[in-house]
Amino acid sequence: MLNDYTRNRYEKDVSVNLPIISSLFAQGMLIYVVEFKFESIASRLNDQIIRICEEQRNRYVRSCSWTYSNWVDNPDLIVHYINKDLLKEHAHYGEGVVVGPFYKKLMSL
Secondary structure, three states: OEEEEOHHHHHHHHHHOOEEEEEEEEOOEEEEEEEEEOHHHHHHHHHHHHHHHHHOOOOOEEEEOOOHHHOOOOOOOEEEEEOHHHHHHHOOOOOOOOOHHHHHHHHHO
16 A cells, blocks of 8 residues: 555656565564565556546555555466465465455465
8 A cells, every 4th residue: 555645656666667575464463575566557547537536636645555455366476475374274265364365366476
C-alpha cells in the first residue's frame, strides 16, 4: 500500500520500475518474502490516480492498494523466502491469513 500517492510520484516510480518487497507474517512468524517490479501494479495505481486525483480532483490518493493477483504471475517475480510448512500450519487453504487462490499460488512457487 502506498499513502498520499500523486501523479508525479507515480511517474517517477514507473520510470525506474521500482522494485517492491512484499512479505507476510502470521503469529509473529515470517511466511514469505517476495520481490516484484512496479510494472506489476502500475496499471492498478494509474487507475486509482485517474479516478481519485484527476476525476475527483483530490490532491493525492490517500491509500493506493493492490492485491496479490496484480503481481503473483509476473515473470520477474523473485521469491526471496517462503516457508511452506509454516504456510500450511498457519494459513490453511480456505481459512486463516492466506485464503483460496493465493494459498494455491504460494504453494506453487
